[in-house]
Amino acid sequence: MNTTMKNKLDLFKNYTQKTGVTISLAVATFSTILLISSLSCKKMFFYNFDSIVIISLVIEFIYGASLSFMILRDKERYIHLTPFLILNWFIGCFCLNIFIPVFNDLPIWVYFATLAFCLSNFFIYRNSEDEYNISIPLFINGLSFTIILYFAIFLIPIIPVSFAAILALGMGFYGLVPAIVLIIHSLTIIRHLSHNRNYSLSFGAGFLIVLVGLTIFTIGLSLESNKIAKVNALNSFSSDSDLPNHIAISQNLKPNFFNEILLKKGIIYVPLHDIFRLGGFDSFGTKQFNERKTHNPFIAIAYLFCHDLDLSSDERINILKSNFDKRLETEEQLWSGEDLVTKSIKEDVKIYADARLAYTEITMQIASTKDSSLDKEAIYSFQLPEGSVATSLSLWVNGIERKGVLTTKEKAQAAYKQIVGVESRDPSLMQWKEGNKVVVRVFPINFKTPRTFKCGFTTPLQVEDNEMKYKSLSIKGPNISNAETISRIETVGNAKIKTTKDFELTKHYYINQSEGLDDWEAFVPLTKNTKSNSFAWKDKIYEIRDISKSVVPFKPSEIILDLNSSWTIKQIESFVNLNKKNVFVFLNGKKTAINKENLRAIELDFEDLQYSLLPLYKITPNSLIVTKCGSFSANFEELEDSDYLKKIKTETKQRNLKVINISSDINPFWQTAKEQKYVDYFQTSITDCLKLINQNQFILYKTEKNTVNIEPAHISITENLKTDSLKSKGPDHIYRMYAFGKVLEEQIKIQNETLANNQYVDLAKDANIVTPISSLIVLETDEDYKNNGIEKNVNTLGNASINNDGAVPEPHEWLLIIIGSTILFFYYRKSKQTI
Known part of the structure; x- marks a missing residue:
């Protein structure tokens, strides 16, 4: 050697x-x-x-x-x-x-x-x-x-x-x-x-390996393109024209390595025929896709042997959004976000076990790592657990924290575009997005001036058996993977917790330091005593109670199985074996009876369907829909201009449709249908679902005009007039959750009214919550708010805070605080004079 x-x-x-x-x-x-x-x-x-x-x-x-x-x-x-x-x-x-x-x-x-x-x-x-x-x-x-x-x-x-x-x-x-x-x-x-013959073999073997690898890759890509082309061709014969063509492809497209590459042709991966087309890289449609263009020789060659998808760039982007969770990449961006990196993340969680709520405060520092004369715009997407609401936003301007002001969605968006797009100055904007998402924008960021922003979210704890679960927020944004992250958990009432991530108990806080942002969960023993939690605001008090469920008689006129590839043959059989003659599926847009004879044939028809979009407006009134959701689907935004969505909005609610989801997941489509009350929705196991059908029953959560149900936490929040006997003992998050629930309940009414005349805009401002009709915005100066017609927070809850438990003192308590403070002041002055 x-x-x-x-x-x-x-x-x-x-x-x-x-x-x-x-x-x-x-x-x-x-x-x-x-x-x-x-x-x-x-x-x-x-x-x-x-x-x-x-x-x-x-x-x-x-x-x-x-x-x-x-x-x-x-x-x-x-x-x-x-x-x-x-x-x-x-x-x-x-x-x-x-x-x-x-x-x-x-x-x-x-x-x-x-x-x-x-x-x-x-x-x-x-x-x-x-x-x-x-x-x-x-x-x-x-x-x-x-x-x-x-x-x-x-x-x-x-x-x-x-x-x-x-x-x-x-x-x-x-x-x-x-x-x-x-x-x-x-x-x-x-x-x-x-x-030398051996030299020929050596060189030839190396050259051949690449050719074989390229051939295998090209065949795989070509087979996938043929599959998509076949779905596209079959869909051209469909009598159901309410859904856009690309949605049918999306439904039948199982996300994988090959079809993502095909969908990104000309959007991310540059094909050979586009290399020398002037301006060809940015003129691919009306929708933008914020990802760097790449010239990959392997992919560029393979494209030459694949069928063209016959889909516009906008249609392919919509499929990427629904099937590959690429919605953040399609957000409108006024300035480039390249060269940005998330340097640090502070994840601060406060768990109110008695109220079955949590408040999460995320503080992020962003920097531009390239010394450029151009300012950058950062966009972050926060995927929130079901029922969560954004309740605070801050941006540091010249070293001083400026808190967000809540206003209508339209005013906030107009102000942001004016100041960022025209004036190029400091704002930050927080917007609600369909599917429990919140998007935060920060501008400007450059090499010499990193930025810090903070946002807060109120989250219901999810009840599972005899414990409550807190789930960390999923965040997408500029280069998060290498950020220095510190996570802290505090429990009000010193409840014991278990976590799926290693936290160390230090001075009553659970602390973890890591790199990047991991998904983790915390489990807290279930609190039975929720009635002691209430929050007083103005002349009302908001009380937490156990949610009320009622078993109501319901004999469905039809049972519709909302089949997709996640259903097993045994699950389908369990409904067919009910021996009911009114069990149907929707096959190619047409209602078809399912029975023991055609069960396996129908199951094969759905084996490649990744998600369904039932024509709810065609279903017989008083029907029961049994669905098994996956985690992805098209949402109302992607369906916005379709006849399908127009009919959903105008012809569904009056049909009194009931939905039982036998999966613990809920996709964006059913999430919106549930929130906007197009259907009565209940989630349970397949065993309990079959039992309800056999007993001709359905479970409804009781709803009253002054009550909001927080289903994940199994609680409701009730609004009552304030009395002397009721004390405010809970966090202000109780009121924020109530207001958010009310805005979502009335969203259909809101859409038919002007925002100026809508009472729920004032409710959102009062509780300082980001909703479909309201956004939080931070501007550089008070003059900016005036110039854009935005009134600063007056007599509202304002931004939530990790250091504030939220209990607002009673009038007589304020008096005691003032008297106590005055006595301490005079005592301090007297002591100072004596010295």
Whole structure:
């Protein structure tokens, strides 16, 4: 082993003593370091090295021109420097690509493949007297030679331009590099392969492996495109024209690696026919997709052998939103969000076990890691547990925390667009989105000025058996994975908790420090005594009570099985075995009876259906729908312009439809249908569902005008007139949850009224909650609020806070506080005078 290593070191030492090797090593090392640094700042967000790369380009040009002249003049003496020449040519190509993105953004494997090609050349381009076995370098060379061949073919259309541009400091020469290297290297390889059969096998094996891999990948992508094309063709014969065409494809598309690549064609992954189309990268539709465009040679070649999806960019983006949870990427962005990183996250949770509620406060620091003259806009998406509501927003402006002001959705959005899009100054905006999502925007952020914002969310604890569960928030935003994160849990009443993440008990707080943001859960013993929790606000008091359920007689006119691929054959059989003649499914938009004879055939028809969208407006009144939800579907927003949604909104509510979900999940479609009261919804197990059907019963949560049900926590909040006997002993989150429930209940009415005349806008302002009709906004100055017609919070709860339990003192308590404070003040002054 030592002898072998010594021999290798001697060979390297002898090689470095050859003419020109030392200076070539220095130039190659220097250029490589500059290229890696520049690519790192572009991909990993550190610093802008563009100006230094210009220096690298100049050095490489001088070096390349000089070395080329020497090799042409004295080939025998300088042939061993050919690998250095090829290496520096490609470094120059990649450096130039940073300024003139002919290749666009390349995946990192392309750089490694090119490097492997260049390094293997050092073993191949040796003088003839240095004979030794080069089978392994030739195998690596065969693997990586494919990328050189791709570059050469790819750049054929710009060869005439490159010849013309050689006059411009010689930069156009780099457009000819792959073709020149292809010719030189092919001649060299042929010479080696003709002398040794093993060399031919080594090089051929490497080259063949890439071709086989590309073929397998292309076949997989092509099969998936054929499948989508087939669904598209079959859908053209459908008599149900209420749903858009792309929704039918979305329903039958199981998310996987291949179909995501197909849907991103021309949106993220640049196809070959779009490479030289001027402006082709950003003109793909009315919807924007905030993700960096990538030129992946493997994918670009495979696209050539795949069916076109015959879907517009907007339709494909809608499918990405519903099937791949890409809704944040499609948010309207007024300024670029590239080069932003989340530096730190503070996750502060306060659990009110007696009230079965929690308050989560998230503080984030964002920075731009590229020194650019342009300001950046950060967008974050918070996926909230069911029933949760956003209750606070703050932005630090010039080192001072400015709290959010609640106003109508329209005013907040208009103010944000005016100040960000036109005036380019400080705002932050928090908006409600369908499907329990909240989006927060922060502007401006630049390299010299990182920003800090804070937002808070009130969440019901989910009751499961004899314990309550808190689920952490799912957050998407700029580069969260490397953020320094500290999580803290506090329990009011010192309830014992268990967590799925390691927390250490320190001074009555549970603390965890980590990197990134993990999903975790906390479990607290179920509190039975909820009646002692109430919150007084103005002349009303809001009390927590156990939720009231009632079993009502219900004999459905029909039973509709809302089938999809998540149903098992046994689950379907259990409903068919009820031996009822009114069990149906909707197959291709038509109601079809399901029985023992056709059960298996129908089950096959639904085995690829990822989610369904029942035509609720076609279902017989007083019917029961049994569904089994997955976690994704199209939502009302994606269906906004369809006849389907118009009919849902106008023809469904009066049908008195009941829905039982036998899954613990709920998708965006059923979530909205439930919240907006289009159906009566109940979630339970399949066993209890069958029992209810057999007994002709349905379970309803009792609803009253002054009561809001918080179903996940199994509580209700009731509004009553305040009396002296009732004390405010609970957090202000009780009132916030009540107000949120009321706004959601009345959302259909709200849509038919002008916001100016709607009482629920005032309710949202009073409780300081973000809803479908209200948003929180932070502006730089008080004058900005006046200029945009936004009234600051007056006589409202204002922003929630982790340090405030929310109990507002009674009038006589305020008097005692004032008297006590006055006594302490005079006592302090007297003591100071005595001293």
